Amino acid sequence: MLRKILIANRGEIALRINRAAHELGIETVAIFSEPDRESLHVRFADEAFCVGPGPVARSYLNIPNILSAALISGADAVHPGYGFLAENARFAEICADHGLTFIGPAPDVIAKMGDKATAKALMHDARVPTTPGTGILSDVGAAVHAARKLRYPVMLKATAGGGGKGMRVVREPGELEHAYATAQAEAEANFKDGRLYLEKLIERPRHIEVQVLGDTFGNVVHVGERDCSVQKPSHQKLIEEAPASELAPATRERLHDIALSAARAVRYTSAGTLEFLVAGDDVFFMEMNTRIQVEHPISEVVHDVDLVREQIRIASGEPLSFAQQDLTTRGHAIECRINAEDPSQNFAPAAGTLSDVALPGGFGVRVDSHIYAGLQIPPYYDSLLAKVVAHGATREEAIRRMDSALAETRIGGVHTTADLCRSVMRDERFIRGGVSIDFLEAFAAPAISGS
Amino acid sequence: MLRKILIANRGEIALRINRAAHELGIETVAIFSEPDRESLHVRFADEAFCVGPGPVARSYLNIPNILSAALISGADAVHPGYGFLAENARFAEICADHGLTFIGPAPDVIAKMGDKATAKALMHDARVPTTPGTGILSDVGAAVHAARKLRYPVMLKATAGGGGKGMRVVREPGELEHAYATAQAEAEANFKDGRLYLEKLIERPRHIEVQVLGDTFGNVVHVGERDCSVQKPSHQKLIEEAPASELAPATRERLHDIALSAARAVRYTSAGTLEFLVAGDDVFFMEMNTRIQVEHPISEVVHDVDLVREQIRIASGEPLSFAQQDLTTRGHAIECRINAEDPSQNFAPAAGTLSDVALPGGFGVRVDSHIYAGLQIPPYYDSLLAKVVAHGATREEAIRRMDSALAETRIGGVHTTADLCRSVMRDERFIRGGVSIDFLEAFAAPAISGS
């Protein structure tokens, strides 16, 4: 088993990893930026190193200082969490070069899956159904030609993309040129890679993803699916649930099977997620995330599996602690992301100092959070304050429990998404289940537009 | 189903009841004392009434104002929580007289079980094994006579007692007279009932209790046992776990069977607990608590049953939502009570204003708490700040998870029991399991004595 893990992250996921490590008897090393000095992830780790000032490029992405902290402290592994360096194949390689175990899949798998067009081609070869689309486009002319063949509406996507950035829906030929230019500029700005490809737009799909785990012995299991269709207009997830509701048993099984064969095709190790668009019984592979995801807790509570612990075990060279047939699905879980954002201002991030913090608790409620009253939310990082998970014997019970938990979620000092999430819990369409990814936009249009 | 419940309590249990009611679609009415005006239980209820000033006799025990609040608000039921009016048979009767459903067992059952000597006699008749002992003692002379027959060491107990008050261990005849006087005075002061009885002292027993539930259709189930042997010198529980470790399967089964027959003997309805002293394979009935208990969450998480919801359902005239054979035991759970107390000053309660509150969370951790940074802890009430529950697949996992959770429990402004609980999680004897009720005294002797 590993002895000491450097946690190359901050916020709630740093705490999550810290817990999993400590429960395994593994020491932890935190890194932090100057404005994060008072953060809980710094206080709860066994050691901590400041690695730079606030801006991410100089701290949480500062590979030399992070590696140096790992080596000085005698860590034998690095857990990247999500975001930051989690899907940076080069970082995973450098870790290996310095004798550090990167807690994640192999660098070449990260690289292949991180390039969306490459991943899609790879999955296509593995007979995983993918959205009809192109490879990397040479220029806007190629895009015009391809879009005509795919038939409008189509979707432009950055091959290095993520988090909804570098993505544009194009409904008519006249929109394509402008969309190409702006998507390319956005991708260039965000990922330093402006390459785009084109896909047929699937109308009103659901976003359903399958959690997989693979160990170094070739064992691969899935840990069920998650429905993440309640997304902000930017396609960032806001509310997730497991299992997906209103899904035909055959479709569910197909998703699981596809995910397993996809993971096997790339000899996947560690925790990963295959994201699909689902429209009726049609299933299209979108992308694979080669990291632990924000919404992993809902899979944990319904399947009673500690995914971060499995990641650490796998990285330690241990086999998976369970087989596929050991897994059962116990009820239903919902996660709401409580972000420091103003839903009425198009989810503009809100910086500030938190006052009056009260987070929910009790039977069937799990909270993953790093906040406390007095915490200053720096402007540099993502706006996630807390993940509230409600677990119930049925979906209805989970919804009611979440409603009650959100009523108890009091965070003063910044705008949050708590009230919006609560409105969703009381919405008839959401309660009926099976909403598509445009749900929130339609639901919260008045709130989101600020009127 | 009930429509509106007045919650005749405060603190974490008031929040617990509020949640259960809201999840059932039932409205809630909070009551509060003047110093509790800013409490979360007041903020989260649908309505709230101040019923008096800080001292409990004038607020949380102020029956006229509490009943009046229930009637004015149109509540159809009262949930007493634990403590305060929870085991007050007269209050339960008055509720009925005013057309309010008291969420608990029938008044006559509360009365019978509340009088320890009567309860013991009743249980003896129901062939429940009880500690050898006497009925109510007429005077100290009777005590001297009875003690000689029982053989020393013996234990003096107040028949109206609870929470370790009015209890005295007597090891030699010479100690009896003084012990009698002080126990009587303590009982008189605390319960307005100075009557005492005598029991044979069971040396180094464990405190194991069985959770039962009975509905109005005559169905009675047990929800497993809890080991509450880690107690303060005052015999107040500090750490509990479910199931009990190091217990012979036959003894465990016997405890469950005895609990079921005891509950059936009194036609028990609602949630209740039968407390036993266990020494080796010997099992002695101590008392029955006719209410929900502080430590109920550990039974909830290992059996996946919402006990407070069952209470409400039963009071609504619904049958139990499950049968005995539906229950499974899923792993192991431990609860630590984080009290505002100074373990180095014999657990003296600490009043003050809380600063710097951070409570743990994440996988397998449940927190029941009403605290937040800035909360003033009034001197009038019990010192419970938070119940931290860690759940794991095994006892070892639960202990490690608790250790990690306690490391994350930061409460500034008052002394707490968190560090002491953490030391227990790291103690070899505790880790081995099956400690007796004198464990903590021996364990923490240096800390407790203040040296």
Add this chain to the structure above:
Amino acid sequence: MDWELILERARRAAEFCASSGLARFRVEEDGLEIEVRRAPRSERAPSAQTGAPASALPSTNGIRASEARPLSIVRAEFVGIVRLARPAVSEGAEVGGDRELAYVESLGIRNPIRASAPGRVVAVHVSDGEAVEFGQALFAIEPQ
């Protein structure tokens, strides 16, 4: 702590503040916090402007507030439904010290509410038939 003692301390703090030329003076000790802040010159009582001896300065807002007569607030002791007396006492009415202003009906019992001292009713905070909680302000009376 005794309120007299607090006011005595505040008075001395105010004197000290004035005589040392301070704008603000704050002491916090064992949960008691006293802060005095001198009013800007323009707001000071005339006596201050004339340059009266520092010791005579009524130099804090708190002290100025005490020049007004404190109101006597009549509060509910019982949770119940308030029933105003008939004819109802209205704002401006002069009442005797034993005048029943209303009663609070609680569990069928009428609990009378009386003026604590003779004076003038300056505010009626409740309406007839309203539910009231413990400590709720019902009437404000300016004592005669």
Add this chain to the structure above:
Amino acid sequence: MDWELILERARRAAEFCASSGLARFRVEEDGLEIEVRRAPRSERAPSAQTGAPASALPSTNGIRASEARPLSIVRAEFVGIVRLARPAVSEGAEVGGDRELAYVESLGIRNPIRASAPGRVVAVHVSDGEAVEFGQALFAIEPQ
């Protein structure tokens, strides 16, 4: 604490405040917090304007620090192991602006640490071979 003692301390704080030209002075110690803030000149009482002689100044670190030139703190930019230059610069040494005081070894690379300005080394905060983090103070230099 005795209230007399508190006022006595506050009096000295006020004097100190006036004589040092400070606008505000706060002391917090063992649960006692005293804060004084001088009124703007126009509002001051005559007695305070005369001030106390400078010799009556209670000499605290804070005062001496504020009299002195601000120190220049040399900090680590890299996480690594600090290696002091040989011969090591010690407290009191005069250093030039480009003098290499130490280097931080990070991933096998030597990152030199130089004095930011010529001056006198008043503190060496690290020892040779110590692990340092980003922003950690290594040396304090009093500029010439």
